[in-house]
Amino acid sequence: MLFLRYTLPEDGLKTLPAEGGQAITLTATGHAGYEPGELTDVAHGHIQGRPDRRERHLGHPDREPGPRRALTRAKGIRARVTQKSPGGSPVGGGAARRPVSPLGVGFSGCPVFIRPVRWTIGGMSQQGGRPTGHEDDWWGQLYGDSAEDTGATAAPDSLDDRFASAAGVSGKSAAVPAPRAGADAVEVPSTFPPGLPRPPGFTVEEPGPAVEPPGIAVEAPPPERATPTREDDEPRTATHVDVPTRLPAPVDYVGSGPPTYAPEPTALPPADPDDLDDLVADTVLDGAHYGACTLRAVSLRGDSARYRGEPRRDSLLTARFGTGEHALILVAMATGARATPNAHRAAAEACHWIGRAVGRSHPQLAEDIRAARRADLKSGLHRLTDRSLGKLRASAAEQGIEPEEYAATLRCLLLPADPDCRTRVFFGVGAGGLFRLRDGEWQDIEPRVTDATGEPVVGFGSLPPETPEGDRLTMDLGITTPPSPYDPAPEPPREPFRFRASVARAGDTLLMCTGGLADPLRGEPELAAHLTGRWSGPEPPGLAEFLADTQVRVKGYADDRTAAGVWEA
Numbered sequence: 001m002l003f004l005r006y007t008l009p010e011d012g013l014k015t016l017p018a019e020g021g022q023a024i025t026l027t028a029t030g031h032a033g034y035e036p037g038e039l040t041d042v043a044h045g046h047i048q049g050r051p052d053r054r055e056r057h058l059g060h061p062d063r064e065p066g067p068r069r070a071l072t073r074a075k076g077i078r079a080r081v082t083q084k085s086p087g088g089s090p091v092g093g094g095a096a097r098r099p100v101s102p103l104g105v106g107f108s109g110c111p112v113f114i115r116p117v118r119w120t121i122g123g124m125s126q127q128g129g130r131p132t133g134h135e136d137d138w139w140g141q142l143y144g145d146s147a148e149d150t151g152a153t154a155a156p157d158s159l160d161d162r163f164a165s166a167a168g169v170s171g172k173s174a175a176v177p178a179p180r181a182g183a184d185a186v187e188v189p190s191t192f193p194p195g196l197p198r199p200p201g202f203t204v205e206e207p208g209p210a211v212e213p214p215g216i217a218v219e220a221p222p223p224e225r226a227t228p229t230r231e232d233d234e235p236r237t238a239t240h241v242d243v244p245t246r247l248p249a250p251v252d253y254v255g256s257g258p259p260t261y262a263p264e265p266t267a268l269p270p271a272d273p274d275d276l277d278d279l280v281a282d283t284v285l286d287g288a289h290y291g292a293c294t295l296r297a298v299s300l301r302g303d304s305a306r307y308r309g310e311p312r313r314d315s316l317l318t319a320r321f322g323t324g325e326h327a328l329i330l331v332a333m334a335t336g337a338r339a340t341p342n343a344h345r346a347a348a349e350a351c352h353w354i355g356r357a358v359g360r361s362h363p364q365l366a367e368d369i370r371a372a373r374r375a376d377l378k379s380g381l382h383r384l385t386d387r388s389l390g391k392l393r394a395s396a397a398e399q400g401i402e403p404e405e406y407a408a409t410l411r412c413l414l415l416p417a418d419p420d421c422r423t424r425v426f427f428g429v430g431a432g433g434l435f436r437l438r439d440g441e442w443q444d445i446e447p448r449v450t451d452a453t454g455e456p457v458v459g460f461g462s463l464p465p466e467t468p469e470g471d472r473l474t475m476d477l478g479i480t481t482p483p484s485p486y487d488p489a490p491e492p493p494r495e496p497f498r499f500r501a502s503v504a505r506a507g508d509t510l511l512m513c514t515g516g517l518a519d520p521l522r523g524e525p526e527l528a529a530h531l532t533g534r535w536s537g538p539e540p541p542g543l544a545e546f547l548a549d550t551q552v553r554v555k556g557y558a559d560d561r562t563a564a565g566v567w568e569a
Contacts, residue, residue, distance in 0.1 A: 248533040250545070253553040254526040259303060261558060267309030280311045280344050286318045287543050290329055291419040293504075296546040297331055297564040302516060304558035313338070314514055314560040315347035315408075317355050320417075321362035327417035328362045328369075330355060333562040334408040335430070335514050342399075342406055346392060350408040353388035358414070369414065369501075370421050378499045381427045385410065385497060389429065409495070413512050413564060422504045424566065426512060429495045433518025436502075437509035440536055442521075442528050449496040509535050510566040516559035517550065524554045540567035 007025035010016050253259055265282055272278060283300040299316035317332040334350040336343025358365065361384065368377050389410065396406035409430020416423065426434055426447075434446045504510065513521070520527050534549050535541065541549060550563050 248530065250534070250548045251530065251552060253555070254530055255524050255554045255556075257555055259553045259555045259558065261303035261307045263303075263553065265301065265306040267307065269309055269311040278345070280315075280348075282306070282312065283547070284316050285543050285547055286316070287546070288318070288320070288329065290320075290327065290415065290417040291325075292422060292506075292569045293415060294540040294567040294569070295329065295331070295415065295564065296541065296543065296567075298547050298550050299333065299562040300547070300551055300560065302558045302560040303553065305560060311344045312560050313343040313347060314516065314562040315344065315351045316562050316564075317351040318564075319355055319359065321359045322366065322417075325418040326363070326366055328358075328366045329415040329417065330358050331413040331415070331512070331564045332410065333412075333432075333512070333514055333564065334410045335432075335516075335560070335562070336408050337405060340405045342401070343408075346396075346406045346408045349395060350388065350392055350410050353391050354385065354410060354412060357384040357388055358412070365414065366416055366418075369416050369423050369425060370418060372423065372501075374501050377425060377501060378427075381412075381425075381499065382497045385412075385427065385429060409514070411512060411514065413510075413566070415566065422568065424502055424504055424510055426498070426500045426502075428498050431515045431518075433511070433513050433515070433521060434500065435511040435513075435518075435521065437511070437532065437535060438505065438507070440532060442532065444522070445500065445502065446518075447498040447500045449498065504566075504568045506568055508568045510568075511563060513563035514561065516557070516561040517563050519559075520554040520557040523557075527552060527554055535565070535567075540565075 005027040007027060008016055009022055009024075016022075252263055269280070284298065286295075286297045288295045295318070297316060297318050299312065299314050301312040304310075305312060313336040315334045315336075317330070319330045319332075321328050321330065332351045332354050334347040336345070336347040340346075361380070365377070365380070368380070389407075392406065392408065393403045396403045399406065409428070409432065411428035411430065411432045411434075412426070414425040414427075432446070433444070436443045436445050521531075530552060531549060534545075546565065550561060
């Protein structure tokens with residue numbers, strides 16, 4: 001390609017004096033990577049030597065046609081350029097310059113502003129090629145003597161006129177296409193306001209009948225379906241499809257009134273720069289899906305601890321031991337003793353010890369769960385729990401503190417990953433809650449540990465009437481024997497071991513929680529009703545939804561909350 005450029009002697013205001021004898025330089029350069037040769041021929045003159053021809057251009061009927069330039073390089077590349085308006089703006093650089101004859105047309109005797117020019121590339125040949133006759137014919141048809149002069153016309157400048165003009169210039173006789181009809185036709189309604197005189201030529205045609213294009217069949221609209229009606233008007237039995245599935249919106253609190261504390265954390269616990277691992281997060285959230293169950297677990301700091309800047313006393317552990325269908329999922333939660341500085345450490349250590357014990361014995365535990373060996377499970381888990389809490393008491397002795405100051409309640413849940421096994425095993429020590437949501441009702445299935453009450457009866461709670469040797473026992477006068485100074489101090493009574501193995505049904509929801517959530521769930525019916533509506537849907541809640549549901553507050557309950565929910569598919 002060749003790029004042409006005029007160099008004009010304009011002044012600093014981008015104007016050109018209206019005087020003769022001015023030299024205008026024409027420059028030509030090639031495209032990138034092409035080295036131009038010397039100019040061998042420069043032709044200059046008006047279009048076909050007819051300076052008296054006029055043309056309409058941008059509303060100026062008296063404007064003169066511009067000069068014509070033709071350049072030929074040594075490598076055989078030729079280009080013709082026609083300037084449509086006086087003046088110019090650079091459109092490229094130049095590698096060879098040759099002054100051409102001055103412009104003497106189009107000046108009115110006063111300075112004019114330089115307008116950008118429009119270039120018409122008349123003919124271009126490939127590098128080293130020769131011009132063809134077709135290029136000369138094309139140029140001659142546009143600017144030859146046989147071409148009719150342009151001028152004003154009475155016909156409107158419509159799209160059809162432009163199509164006919166372009167077809168005539170290119171030498172091809174083509175009929176103007178007829179207006180589209182049928183499905184492709186576009187009806188433009190009249191927008192002329194009624195009641196006013198219409199301008200000349202403004203007509204409104206009445207829309208005629210739609211014309212179907214050939215070969216296109218219009219399908220009739222499908223008949224409306226008849227609405228099924230019941231023969232009798234008796235009410236039908238409600239089914240699961242009739243139950244609304246829209247869940248109630250989450251709330252901030254339920255009960256008689258708003259709680260005392262703010263709903264969001266206020267103060268952070270103090271930190272030791274030399275023991276940053278001792279810090280406990282405000283909220284812990286976890287979840288998983290194995291076999292036929294979906295697990296959601298959360299542990300969050302209570303409103304009282306958030307306000308006072310105390311660490312969360314609850315600890316949560318979720319772990320998977322093994323792979324595939326032989327895997328075993330453990331959920332452990334612990335709560336440290338109230339009003340003790342090391343409560344959060346004791347809870348975390350209790351979860352750590354029981355997790356290690358279950359992990360090392362998980363193959364046998366998973367096999368016992370699948371085989372429904374309830375007695376073996378209860379004795380084995382009781383032994384692992386006592387061993388873990390015993391290590392907690394030994395740690396308290398190493399620190400030089402009382403065992404009750406470094407104690408924790410422990411609650412665990414074992415879930416097999418085998419989809420064919422729906423046995424859920426709960427075990428632990430201490431207060432809390434174990435609930436089951438079945439058929440829209442909450443069931444408190446916490447294992448009960450009751451003490452014997454009432455008067456002693458024979459065979460239960462009373463001494464035998466006589467010794468094996470036949471001697472009858474005397475009456476017990478109830479005199480307390482003082483303890484011996486040589487005997488060790490008796491240990492404080494321990495919490496009883498709790499165990500429950502149950503088989504879940506499809507659609508059940510199992511909830512294990514610490515006392516921070518179990519107490520308000522038992523004491524506030526509105527909380528139980530709210531969670532029933534939220535967790536009775538066909539799908540288990542997401543992590544964020546589960547967190548929002550478990551932190552619904554109740555006035556008078558401000559302890560830490562830790563909960564694990566299991567949704568059965």
